[in-house]
């Protein structure tokens with residue numbers, strides 16, 4: 001077995017989340033990764049060959065186990081002096097204040113924030129178990145965290161889950177997020193709700209509406225901002241191709257996910273597929289490079305129709321093909337050239353956005 005030339009390693013600090021989004025597919029168990037397991041993850045990473053590492057801080061909601069987040073970041077930060085290491089966090093932001101945002105900035109994190117846009121869309125399917133379930137308070141908390149992240153200079157992408165119910169608001173939600181200072185919008189068509197032809201038509205129209213929005217935005221922007229936009233669109237093309245099942249996620253990387261209970265998965269698990277993706281256990285592992293590969297990746301499992309009904313798969317393919325095509329058209333119109341084939345993979349690796357379908 002050849003040794004990995006890059007790791008994409010996700011640590012699930014807890015399966016628990018303080019929210020209960022209707023469309024969420026992650027297992028929400030009250031299991032939190034303890035300090036000794038965090039230290040074991042760090043030790044295994046330090047023992048890897050001198051290759052790049054993309055380290056994703058995941059959940060559930062990772063900020064619910066904040067002390068362990070800090071512990072792992074502290075343990076791994078010195079490695080950045082020796083090789084390319086990126087820190088990435090996927091969070092709903094409701095437990096991020098200005099101090100934590102400043103810390104994420106100091107540590108060089110990129111953040112993917114779960115925010116669907118304006119209040120009405122955001123709270124249609126996202127529900128908090130805190131703040132008395134008050135939808136307005138939930139949205140206010142997420143928007144406040146976005147402001148903290150932008151103010152602290154943390155590169156932040158919005159994970160916008162789009163549903164058949166909210167797709168007619170996609171453009172308005174995108175404009176809302178761009179006005180908050182975001183450039184990278186990860187449009188995630190929800191999996192499991194029925195996408196009828198009329199919804200796809202609306203998705204298509206709304207995506208086409210992004211062209212004048214971004215054209216206006218680009219006018220007078222600095223080269224660096226425009227480059228951020230270019231790379232974010234390439235990254236979205238790449239992600240959409242992955243979600244159609246046409247190729248592997250991060251084909252050049254060894255993808256591993258470590259759960260709070262110590263199980264090691266060979267791809268991003270969710271509640272239906274996690275058993276099939278187990279490749280080892282933290283307590284028994286002495287070398288990450290020697291772990292077996294899973295028999296099938298998460299999306300291969302999905303497309304083998306073992307875990308999803310045929311109509312769900314049809315919708316996933318149709319929405320992501322549409323997304324891929326529209327993003328390519330957008331790229332060509334904005335930058336005057338075709339999106340380079342295969343470049344997106346490298347871009348998304350750099351931007352460390354894991355392609356988990358949850359939000």
Ligand code: SF4
Nearest residue numbers: 017019021024092359
């Ligand atoms: S989608 Fe994200 S924020 Fe919502 S319940 Fe699931 S893990 Fe929590």
